[in-house]
Amino acid sequence: MRITARVLCLALLTIAMSLDALPAHAAVTKNRLATNRLATNRLATNRLATNKLAAFALSSTSLEASAAAAELLGSADGREVYSYLISCALPEGMTLEATVPGASDTAPPATNYTCTGERCTFYGALGLAQDWIDHKLASKDERWISACMFARVNANDTAEAISLRGPHPSLIVSLDEAELYTVIEGAFYGNLFTHEDDPIDWNACIGAGQASGEFGGLVLRDCTESDPDNPGKTYCGFIAAGDCRDATPEFPSPYACKSFDAMQGLYGDCHTTSGDGHWLSSKTYREVITVYVSE
Numbered sequence: 001m002r003i004t005a006r007v008l009c010l011a012l013l014t015i016a017m018s019l020d021a022l023p024a025h026a027a028v029t030k031n032r033l034a035t036n037r038l039a040t041n042r043l044a045t046n047r048l049a050t051n052k053l054a055a056f057a058l059s060s061t062s063l064e065a066s067a068a069a070a071e072l073l074g075s076a077d078g079r080e081v082y083s084y085l086i087s088c089a090l091p092e093g094m095t096l097e098a099t100v101p102g103a104s105d106t107a108p109p110a111t112n113y114t115c116t117g118e119r120c121t122f123y124g125a126l127g128l129a130q131d132w133i134d135h136k137l138a139s140k141d142e143r144w145i146s147a148c149m150f151a152r153v154n155a156n157d158t159a160e161a162i163s164l165r166g167p168h169p170s171l172i173v174s175l176d177e178a179e180l181y182t183v184i185e186g187a188f189y190g191n192l193f194t195h196e197d198d199p200i201d202w203n204a205c206i207g208a209g210q211a212s213g214e215f216g217g218l219v220l221r222d223c224t225e226s227d228p229d230n231p232g233k234t235y236c237g238f239i240a241a242g243d244c245r246d247a248t249p250e251f252p253s254p255y256a257c258k259s260f261d262a263m264q265g266l267y268g269d270c271h272t273t274s275g276d277g278h279w280l281s282s283k284t285y286r287e288v289i290t291v292y293v294s295e
Helices: 005-021 024-032 040-045 047-054 063-073 076-089 139-151 175-180
Strands: 033-036 095-099 113-116 119-123 160-165 183-191 201-206 239-243 257-261 266-270 289-293
Touching (some): 183 266
């Protein structure tokens, strides 16, 4: 497996030209929307390979970096996870190409890559960690990519359009998108890149829209909802952090996030809560992605 440096250079040039040619809101609109189909078990199974990849720049051609990428790209599930990593990390218009022995000429539906024979192309979309191209993944970028990956997991094997929002320069939303995606599902945060002996640090809290019931784009989105058969976890296996904010002020209940920016529609400074409303640790998650769906 090799990453094609020449293709990377061309992609960088292409995205710079594209952003200059388009109105700012048009470029932003394309970057915000994402489809979700990634399965929890695929993330968990490929977690160690993902961790190894984070230690190197995506463009690195060292033997160690190539081995880390080859381990992740060696299976169909691994390629799907890799495609979501690249989609979250790199901006729209930037691509990575790799020769993957044994890859089929078609990718699963609703994925972010295509293969022709053994040649696979992985597409950037959201641009949350563009520096990963030339540097190993920074801790803050690990948490942004993690929040993005968790937000795009779906308990159902369907691809749904979702609007990802957060306090990141690449997550500014256009007016058109804000008007179309108005229902808050919840917030996602944590770190996929934990030590191999530690569990994945993945958390989800229930937003105001989800707290009010099942309708519209929420019907096939279940990853913030508590699983009665798995106490303390959501239907996707995430840590169930409870309500992001107090959904019923007249009957105070535990909440996971210290703040809600009403102007931007963002939850912030989120934690994991216990059943009695106390935070389980003093860790504050600032790399939080709030997910909106359509009515």
